[in-house]
Amino acid sequence: MSPVEVDPGRLDDAEALAAADPADLLRCVASAAAQVREARLYTAEAGVERIAQGGRPRAIVVVGTSGSGFAGEMLAAVCGEGCRVPITTVRGHRLPGWAGAADLVIAVSGPGGTEETLTAAVEAVRRGCRLLCVGAAGSPLADIAVQAGMPFVPVRAAGPERAMLWGLTVPLLLAARALGLTDVTAEVLERTAGVLEDVSHQCRPASESFVNPAKQVALELAGSVPVIWGTSPMTGAAAHRFASRLAADAACPAVHGELPAAWHDQAALFDGPFGAGSGGSGGSAEEDFFRDRVDEPEPTRLSLVLLHDVEEHPQVTRRREIAAEFARDRAVPVVELTTRGTHPLERLAGLIAHIDYISVYLALAVGVDPSATIREPEERTP
Structure with a gap:
């Protein structure tokens, strides 16, 4: 068993799906396109272009935990490796000790009250950094921005913080555009919203498993420990997102990395006990044939998930192909997801949307309530 x-x-x-998803996380995932459009309006109303006064910052520091932290990774991924300003999350x-008046700090908190983010935002004000805050209206983070005379972009809750990624990310992208660091225009945002709508249609709950790409991958990964490798900084960030959502939604452990470093590390x-468990007992064929396995549990196995970026380096493409063959030779299942689109934001959006659906469907397929991990553990005083 x-x-x-x-x-x-x-x-x-x-x-059965509705009963197993009491927090309606599938609906939250489907709200991604609406989040993009709403965040664009909120950001314009907040006058985020004010942060460009005084010129381009020396560096950008994005402060946030959970889904808010991923907004920083998304910003860095879209701006790309050639970005003229380093972006740190x-x-x-x-x-960082070096952060000061020459730098921009972007404090991001979905609920607007995350302790770590508030502490860092106050420190940014004390050091004289430029500050942009993104979070819930009327929150402590909003108060910090108002008191400091800095821009604040409100975000409407769309479920747990991990489901608010696009509402939290779009303000950062438009801030980067105001600083001349990216070309995320209104047209690009609308195309991105269209990509998110297309994925939601393909992966909608009413679409049956044999034609629903997210349900198919969820069933392929169920019962395994996924090893998730991106093939570029962009898909490397998506790999991190995937592993985190699998943990939060499905209580499923996963390993993530980015090629080529992940290959070496x-x-x-795949040659260890979990890899061997995928292909058999590790004994001889004769021993395996005669062993009574009726009461033996199946060993936990690995699966390999390759997040293929269409603009990956040619040498990384070769490494990805070798990795897939290496895993299959060891009877490790391989799943490959490929980005589509021309603009980096569109490519990343399609991949992230697919990932988010997969993680929720995996939770539901194995009988895990994806809302069970929404509430964070209460802090305990020592």
């Missing part, structure tokens, strides 16, 4: 009980039929049963209380996994 497998340690994870998978019920493929649940994914095609509308009533901080997920703790402290700003993690390829040994």
Whole structure:
């Protein structure tokens, strides 16, 4: 018996899906396009272009935890490796020691009250940094921005913070545009919203598993420990997002990385006990034939997920192909997801949307309530 009980039929049963998803996370994932359009309006109303006064900053520090931290990674991925200003994401209380008046700090918190983000935002004001705040209206983070006379972009809650990615990210992208660091225009944002709508249509709950790409991948990954490798900085950020959502939605552990470094650091996994478990017992064929396996649980196996960027480096393409062959030779299942589109934001959006649907469907397929991890553990005083 497998340690994870998978019920493929649940994914095609509308009533079962609704009962297993009490927080309606599938609806939250489907709100991505609306988040893009709404955030664009809120950002314009907030006058975010004010942060460009005084010229281009020396560096940008994005402060945020959970889904808010991913907004920083999304910004860096879209601006690209050639960005003229370094972009750093901080997920703790402290700003880098070098951050000062020449730098821009963007404090992001979906609920607007995350302790780490508030502490860093106050520190940014104390150091004289330029500051942009993004979070819930009427929150402590909004108060900090008002008191400091800095721009604040309100974000409407669309479920748990991890489901608010686009509402949190678009203000950062438009701020970068105001600074001349990216070409995310209104037209690009609308095309991106269209991509998100297309994925939502393909992956909608009413679409049956045999034609629904997210349900198919969820069932392929169920019961395994995914090793998720991106093939560029953009898809490397998506790999991190995937691993985090699998943990939060489906309580599923995963390993993530970016090729080519991930190959050197993690390829040994496929020759280890979890990799061997994918292909059999590790004994001889004769021993395996005569072993009574009725009462033996199936070992936990690995799966390899390759997030293929159409603009990856040619040498990385070769490494990706070798990695897929290497895994298949060891009977490790391989799933490949490919970006589509011309603009980096469109490519990233399609991939992230697919990933978010997969993680929720995986939770539902294995009987995990994806809303169970929404509430963060209460802090304990020492």
